Structures are given as structure tokens and as C-alpha cells.
Amino acid sequence: MGNYQNLYMEKYIINGGKKLSGEIAVSGAKNLALKIFPAAILSSQPILVKNVPEIEDIQRLIELMEDLGAKITTQAKGEYLISTEEINKTKLRPDLVHWLRSSIMLAGPMLARFGEITLTHPGGCVIGQRPIDLFLEGFQKMGAKMIDNGADYTLQAKKLRGAKIILPKISVTVTESLLMAATLAEGVTEIKNAAMEPEIVALAEYLNTQGAKIQGAGTPVITITGVKELSAGEFEIIPDRIETGTFTILGLITNSQIKITKCNPEHIENLLYTLNKAGAKLDIGPDYIITYPSQLHGANIVTHEYPGFPTDLQAPFTVLMTQAQGISLIHETIFEGRLFYTDILNQMGANIIMCDPHRVVVNGPTPLYGRKVASPDLRAGISLVLAALASQGTSTIENIYQINRGYENIVPRLQKLGVDIKQINE
Ligand code: EPU
Numbered sequence: 001m002g003n004y005q006n007l008y009m010e011k012y013i014i015n016g017g018k019k020l021s022g023e024i025a026v027s028g029a030k031n032l033a034l035k036i037f038p039a040a041i042l043s044s045q046p047i048l049v050k051n052v053p054e055i056e057d058i059q060r061l062i063e064l065m066e067d068l069g070a071k072i073t074t075q076a077k078g079e080y081l082i083s084t085e086e087i088n089k090t091k092l093r094p095d096l097v098h099w100l101r102s103s104i105m106l107a108g109p110m111l112a113r114f115g116e117i118t119l120t121h122p123g124g125c126v127i128g129q130r131p132i133d134l135f136l137e138g139f140q141k142m143g144a145k146m147i148d149n150g151a152d153y154t155l156q157a158k159k160l161r162g163a164k165i166i167l168p169k170i171s172v173t174v175t176e177s178l179l180m181a182a183t184l185a186e187g188v189t190e191i192k193n194a195a196m197e198p199e200i201v202a203l204a205e206y207l208n209t210q211g212a213k214i215q216g217a218g219t220p221v222i223t224i225t226g227v228k229e230l231s232a233g234e235f236e237i238i239p240d241r242i243e244t245g246t247f248t249i250l251g252l253i254t255n256s257q258i259k260i261t262k263c264n265p266e267h268i269e270n271l272l273y274t275l276n277k278a279g280a281k282l283d284i285g286p287d288y289i290i291t292y293p294s295q296l297h298g299a300n301i302v303t304h305e306y307p308g309f310p311t312d313l314q315a316p317f318t319v320l321m322t323q324a325q326g327i328s329l330i331h332e333t334i335f336e337g338r339l340f341y342t343d344i345l346n347q348m349g350a351n352i353i354m355c356d357p358h359r360v361v362v363n364g365p366t367p368l369y370g371r372k373v374a375s376p377d378l379r380a381g382i383s384l385v386l387a388a389l390a391s392q393g394t395s396t397i398e399n400i401y402q403i404n405r406g407y408e409n410i411v412p413r414l415q416k417l418g419v420d421i422k423q424i425n426e
Pocket of ligand 1: 006031034102131135136169170171173174179252311312334335378379400406
């Protein structure tokens with residue numbers, strides 16, 4: 001059992017107002033790594049994964065998979081060899097599920113390869129209701145039987161079969177789960193109104209190198225022809241587009257020239273378009289972004305599934321707009337609980353009015369002041385770090401487990417840029 005619960009006691013102390021300089025390299029995408037590990041279950045042969053971010057969510061996933069009987073060894077930094085040949089259990093450990101919403105990603109591969117999975121309702125970020133109805137419905141369409149045991153659910157299927165599935169709502173993890181399950185199902189599966197995120201394209205490309213037959217990933221209709229088995233595989237996780245966007249905002253909010261390297265700017269085109277409209281000075285290369293001190297003015301955003309403005313960059317962008325001249329309307333359409341952190345920004349000096357749980361208006365610029373605050377979730381958490389950097393004085397950020405869940409070694413990486421941040425344990 002890990003000692004991650006202790007992270008509840010750890011906090012960041014940040015002194016704001018400093019200019020930054022230098023380079024920061026982007027890590028592998030959390031939201032792809034969290035799918036590639038479960039996808040390894042689809043094959044009885046070993047899978048080598050490279051450029052895996054060293055984050056708490058991945059550690060919880062490894063613990064969950066090892067508990068099922070998987071053997072996961074680390075070769076070098078960020079490199080893992082996964083063997084699922086000896087999986088001998090089909091029930092996920094409830095205490096670990098509680099820490100990781102992505103534990104649901106194990107359901108599709110477990111059902112497809114072993115015909116059974118038992119899981120409790122997953123935990124993770126508290127950013128709305130986050131139901132799992134569409135996963136359950138999709139698996140049932142593919143022939144799985146669901147048993148409600150009260151405290152948990154068991155899904156069973158001797159052999160999944162292809163199905164025509166229309167998603168009533170675009171969902172990233174549902175698309176990925178059904179896509180993975182369908183690779184080993186009997187017959188053809190069609191997923192309509194599928195999500196189109198770059199991580200889904202990468203997942204499908206990877207599985208195809210192992211012998212899967214997936215067409216249309218990156219479009220709203222994905223067709224999967226089931227195959228009997230998948231071979232061994234080797235994958236390299238693509239750069240994290242949310243880190244890329246967050247670091248771009250970091251450079252702008254501190255009025256600094258910094259270079260963000262090892263990234264793919266094409267994956268954050270919508271953010272870059274909006275920043276350009278807001279007056280940001282950026283130099284964008286094939287795999288880097290350089291930020292320059294910029295006079296920003298207010299800009300509006302509406303979060304939307306890819307290629308729209310990503311909900312995961314909504315909070316960092318909102319913090320940036322507190323320092324921009326004029327009014328910005330932020331419309332969060334994906335999650336209903338993802339704007340409440342703006343209350344904390346107001347305590348730090350922002351002038352943000354909540355119109356309803358999905359919309360806020362930011363009046364900028366207002367000076368921000370260091371405060372003692374707690375991170376409500378991953379993306380709001382990193383946004384409080386950004387706010388602390390734009391503040392006068394010292395901020396203390398508690399509940400940083402939520403930040404370490406998704407940003408690798410963030411303290412030393414920020415320190416290298418000149419950020420005055422330290423982690424303490426009390
Ligand atoms: N939804 C349902 N029923 C379901 C599943 C989802 O109604 O069974 C709804 C959700 O409540 C939400 C909408 O569908 O209103 C879209 O949610 P989606 O399922 O796309 O989100 P997700 O798959 O749970 C992934 C990322 C999130 C990211 C969203 C949107 C992973 C592990 N998580 O979540 O990442 O915000 O897509 O892009 O891929 C994060 O990294 O901080 C994070 C929360």
C-alpha cells in the first residue's frame with residue numbers, strides 16, 4: 001500500500017511576483033497513459049510503454065493492476081514493461097478505485113479478455129456528478145450482463161459481440177472503453193458521436209500496431225472489427241497537451257519569456273487561437289512554444305469536446321483573464337462543478353461573478369494577493385498555483401495530492417524556471 005494518503009498533509013508555499021526564464025519540457029500525456037496501461041490487458045503478451053508521466057494517478061493504476069496479478073516493472077525513467085499474462089482476479093480493490101476515476105478504464109479490457117469485472121463507483125476529481133451510466137449501457141449493448149451487488153457492480157460476458165452504439169453525449173473515456181472492448185469482440189462495432197481527442201487517435205493507432213482493426217479514430221464514427229488476439233506492443237506516450245497549455249499560460253501570467261519544449265502545439269490550436277485574440281505574443285514552432293511578456297485583454301471561451309476549447313484548460317485560462325484588461329465570459333459546458341474554484345480566486349482579489357454553475361464573468365485586471373487556499377481538484381489546483389505566481393506575497397496551497405495526481409515533479413520543474421515554490425509536510 002502506498003503512502004499517498006500522507007499527501008493530504010503536504011502543501012506548497014509560493015512567493016509570487018517573480019519573472020521566470022528558461023525552458024520546461026512537457027511530460028507524456030496523463031490521459032493517454034491512463035488508457036495504455038489498461039489496454040495492455042487486451043494482450044497476453046508483454047507491452048513496453050515509454051514516456052509515461054511519473055504521477056500519482058499512474059501509481060494508483062499500477063497498484064490496481066498489480067493487485068489483479070499483472071506484473072509491471074520499470075526499466076528506465078518513464079519506461080514500463082507490462083505483463084498481464086498472470087492476471088488471476090477480476091475484482092478491483094475498492095480502496096484504490098476510490099482514489100482513481102480512471103479505474104473504470106480497466107472494465108472494457110477485463111471484460112474483453114477475462115469475461116468479468118467487479119468494480120465500485122470510481123472516485124477521482126470532484127468536478128460534477130460524473131456518472132458511469134454510458135459505460136454500463138455500452139458494455140450491455142455488447143452483450144455483457146450487469147449484476148448490481150449493492151456495494152459494487154459485476155459485469156460478465158462469455159464473449160463480447162459487436163454492436164451499433166450511439167453515444168447520447170460525447171465522452172472521452174466511454175469512447176475509449178468501448179473501443180478497447182470491441183477490439184476483441186465477435187464482429188463489428190460502430191461507435192457514433194465518438195469523442196475525437198488526440199489521445200483517442202493515439203490509442204487506436206497503438207492498438208492497430210498490435211493487430212487490432214480500428215478505423216475512423218479522430219472522427220465522430222469509429223468502426224472496430226473484432227480480432228481473436230493482440231500481439232505484444234511498444235508504445236511512446238504523446239506529449240501532454242494540457243501541460244503544454246498550462247505552461248504557455250504560466251509564461252504569460254508571469255509576463256515572462258519561457259520556452260515550452262517537447263510538445264505538440266497542434267493539439268492546443270483552440271487555446272492558441274484564443275490567446276492570440278487576447279493579445280498574447282507567442283512564437284509557435286513544430287514542437288515548442290515561446291511566450292513573451294504581453295498586454296492581454298479579455299476574451300470569451302466556451303469549453304467543448306476536441307477540437308473545441310478543452311475543459312481541462314478552462315481554469316488556467318480563467319486565472320489568466322483575471323490579469324487581462326476588460327471582461328471575459330467563461331462558459332463551461334462539459335462539467336457542472338468546474339467553476340467553483342473562482343470563489344477562491346475572489347478571495348485572492350479577483351473580481352469574478354458567477355452567473356450560474358456553468359458561466360462566470362471575469363472583470364480584469366485586479367491585483368491578486370497571496371492567501372492560504374486548498375486545491376479542490378487537479379486543474380483548479382494548478383490554476384491556484386498560477387494565481388499564486390501572479391500574486392503579491394506568499395500563498396499556501398493545501399491538498400496538493402490533487403495536483404500531484406496529474407503534474408509530474410512539478411515543484412523542481414517550476415523551480416528550474418525561477419518559480420519560488422517549495423513543498424512542505426506538516
Ligand atoms: N458522462 C455521462 N455518463 C457517463 C460518462 C460521462 O453522462 O457514463 C458525462 C460526464 O458527466 C460529462 C460528459 O459526459 O458531463 C463528458 O465527460 P467525459 O466522459 O468526456 O469525461 P471523462 O471521460 O470522464 C476525460 C478526461 C478528463 C477531461 C474530460 C473531458 C480522462 C481520464 N479524463 O474525462 O480529464 O476533463 O475527458 O475532456 O481521460 C483531467 O485530466 O483533469 C480530467 C478530468
